[in-house]
Amino acid sequence: MRFQFILDEIVIGLRRNLAMAISVVLVTVVSLFLVGLGFLAQRQVDTMKDYWYDRVQVTIFLCGDVSIAASCADGKATDAQKEQIEANLKSPQLQGYVKEVFFESKEQAFEHFKEQSKDSALSENVTASQMPESYRIDLKNPEQYKVVADYFKNTQGVESVQSQNQVLDRLFALLNQLKLGSWLLAVITLLCSVLLVATTIRLTAFTRRRETGIMRLVGASNFFIQLPFILESMIAAAVGATLASVALVAVTKFQIQGRLAKQLTFTNYVDVGDALTVVPWLFIIGLGIAGVSAFLALQRYLKV
Incomplete structure (x- = not known):
């Protein structure tokens, strides 16, 4: 009986305030989509680091x-200088x-150069004797490249x-700035979502103040009176989270x-697997914000 009453109240509330409910859904979609992009941006930075840091080398020319x-x-x-460098690398x-250390001779360097510049006229004007010999070093922890690089600075030979x-650090610094920008935009839109949910609930409570007053007089508890309003906002948030999740997965798959x-x-x-791991967080954030916003807004506007 009580469940049916609450369900009827939710349907009535959504029908009366359909435009506001749609507004909540749309704002929630945008804000949660941006939150999802922030999560994916973080994951993309980690993925690129895993990919590139396993391939980078320190090169001693x-x-x-x-x-x-x-x-x-x-x-x-x-x-003698080469032997000293090799000894230092094993120190x-x-x-x-x-x-691991690889020695690259002039001939090997020339072959690599031709491979990389095969479509350029520059390769026709370079000879093997002009190429530098080098030691190419794979690191146990690529992020500690400065230790090895600084060790051989100003070394004779x-x-x-x-x-x-050095290039990757600048790239990842840029990616981190873009990631922070997406997070900032997501926070702003989430704040807009919170304000819109609170305003919607207040208007809904005001238009139904007569019903809530009667419920209070017949002994209904605060929680029972508040529950339909809270569930209305959470239903709108759930719809928004669903649409945001679909959009996030679609962007990941097709774009x-x-x-x-x-x-x-x-x-x-x-x-898509990375996007799907973000989806539960979108629902948790969306439902949490909607529920808490509605609860706080009702503390004042349901007093009769």
Whole structure:
């Protein structure tokens, strides 16, 4: 009996305030979709880090015949200097950082250069003798590249030390800024959602103040009076969370995996599985905000 009464009250409330309910749904869709994008952005940054940090290397370029660095004042790197560099790479100070070392000769460097520049006219004007010898170092923890890079700076026989991490750090800094921007926008829209839910509930309570007054007089508890209003807002939030989840999964499948991943193949991307792990959070956040907002708004406006 009570359940049927509450259900009837919910239907009446949604019918009377259909426009406001639709507004709550739409704002909830936008805000939760942005929240979902924030979660996916975080996951994308982690995915790219896992992909790229496993592939980056620190490269020690040795002095050549025409090197002008101060550490190359004695000319081309000697065999003794190479042996010293190799000994340093195996030393206890670097043992915890270096995973594997590869020596790249001039000929090997030239082959790699031709491979990478096969469509460029520049490859026709470069010879193997112009390419630098180098040591390419795989790291146990790629994020600690500075330790190895700094160790060989200004070392005799070493022209320069380069790491792809330097480029990746700037890339991930940009991605983190974009991620924070999406989170900020999501927080703003969630705040709008909270205000809209509270306003909707207040208007609904005002238009039904006669019914709630009668319920109070016949001894209905505060919770029983408040429950239909809270459930109305939570139903609207649940519809919004459902639409936001569908939109998030669709964007992930058709835009990220269907288009972006096929056009830009230089890294891995989030997939539908990642989007589905975000969906429960959208419902938790949406229902939580709607329920709490409605409850707080009713504390004042149901007093008779």
